[in-house]
Amino acid sequence: MRYTKYIINKMLLLCLPLVFLVACGTKKKEEAKVIAPVLNLVKLSDAQIKNAGIVTGKMEQKEISSILRVNGKIDVPPQNMVSISVPMGGYLKSTKLLPGQHIKKGDPIALIEGEQYIQLQQDYLTAKEKIVYLEQENNRQKELNKTQASSDKVMQQTESEFKSQQVLMSALKEKLQLVGINVSKLSVSNISRSINLYSPIDGFVSKVNVNIGKYVSPTEVLFELINPSDIHLALKVYEKDISKLYVGQKLNAFTNNQPTKKHPCEILLIGHDISVERNTDVHCHFESYEHELIPGTYMNAEIAIKNAKAFVLPDEAIVLFENKQYAFIKTEANQFKMTEVQIGSSENGFTEILQSEKISNSEFVLKGAYSLLMSLKNKVEE
Numbered sequence: 001m002r003y004t005k006y007i008i009n010k011m012l013l014l015c016l017p018l019v020f021l022v023a024c025g026t027k028k029k030e031e032a033k034v035i036a037p038v039l040n041l042v043k044l045s046d047a048q049i050k051n052a053g054i055v056t057g058k059m060e061q062k063e064i065s066s067i068l069r070v071n072g073k074i075d076v077p078p079q080n081m082v083s084i085s086v087p088m089g090g091y092l093k094s095t096k097l098l099p100g101q102h103i104k105k106g107d108p109i110a111l112i113e114g115e116q117y118i119q120l121q122q123d124y125l126t127a128k129e130k131i132v133y134l135e136q137e138n139n140r141q142k143e144l145n146k147t148q149a150s151s152d153k154v155m156q157q158t159e160s161e162f163k164s165q166q167v168l169m170s171a172l173k174e175k176l177q178l179v180g181i182n183v184s185k186l187s188v189s190n191i192s193r194s195i196n197l198y199s200p201i202d203g204f205v206s207k208v209n210v211n212i213g214k215y216v217s218p219t220e221v222l223f224e225l226i227n228p229s230d231i232h233l234a235l236k237v238y239e240k241d242i243s244k245l246y247v248g249q250k251l252n253a254f255t256n257n258q259p260t261k262k263h264p265c266e267i268l269l270i271g272h273d274i275s276v277e278r279n280t281d282v283h284c285h286f287e288s289y290e291h292e293l294i295p296g297t298y299m300n301a302e303i304a305i306k307n308a309k310a311f312v313l314p315d316e317a318i319v320l321f322e323n324k325q326y327a328f329i330k331t332e333a334n335q336f337k338m339t340e341v342q343i344g345s346s347e348n349g350f351t352e353i354l355q356s357e358k359i360s361n362s363e364f365v366l367k368g369a370y371s372l373l374m375s376l377k378n379k380v381e382e
Helices: 002-035 046-052 115-146 152-178 369-381
Strands: 041-043 055-057 060-062 065-075 081-084 090-094 108-113 194-198 203-208 223-226 232-238 250-254 263-270 279-286 298-306 310-314 319-321 324-332 335-340 342-347 350-354 364-367
Touching: 041 369, 046 369, 065 279, 065 342, 090 194, 115 152, 232 263, 232 298, 250 279, 310 364, 319 369, 324 369, 335 369, 364 369
Parallel strands: none
Antiparallel strands: 041 335, 055 364, 060 310, 065 232, 065 298, 081 223, 090 108, 108 194, 203 223, 232 279, 250 263, 250 298, 263 279, 310 350, 319 324, 324 335, 324 364, 342 350
């Protein structure tokens, strides 16, 4: 019996500290609830309102710009891309072109050789000599025909041969000019087995598709050149945003590598067909060309667009607290409630308030909102 009492007393002694700890923990939790209330109301005296410079008023409706962010890539119109080939084919004897190299109009870009060029020059010079004889014979037959010394048939046959030779001479001349041979300087002593290819534009080399010694056919593209004078930016714009754009509208484009370097552009053309992805191409012209603007480069663009009139507050009426945006609404005389707001675009000192239907008729603190925030924070710390 005595041993049993001893055990009970021991257990009571051990439980007392646990009861005390539980009671203390409960008390601390209750105290925490008391000292950490959620406060969003602040009330000031007339003197405090005057010293803080608080001014109240309604939200205004203003037309405010927003930024439309789109992306696309640098493109070149077909008329500014030149594919270089050889009309009669041949072997590539030499070239110094490299991709990215800048070239000027008229610069020699390659040397092509082949026996067909020798044959073409031979045919032209032979025809040139023969036409001199046929012209003289035609004139002689005309004189003989006047005196009836030659028949009309012979005269007509001679005239036909002369005209046929003229056609042949004209065709051979065009072929020579097509391959770049100057017929006015062609003679028996300067027949060449090779021809030069010259750049038809000012620009830079996009592709080199051949190597020295390779035979190229007339249908094969040797080089691709780009004229950057009309290089442009092709943006992808979704269907819902197309109506916000217009020809002549300004925008700024930038690359992912240099987001701070802006390239001013102007909208040149807006597509009229919608793709399966529900977007269309908007073509923009760069106001100034820079060499780092390489076709195929992906770019981002920011376009300032005008929205319909929106409810706005002055920038100083909106305060940032714990990563959220707030404005103060007057609930009664000298009392203000801190209310979370969703903001949109800002322009000229005003910020758009989104989803403002329920609070559009409220009276807001337009000036002195930061002073109210400081007063509210001091109240929480107390």
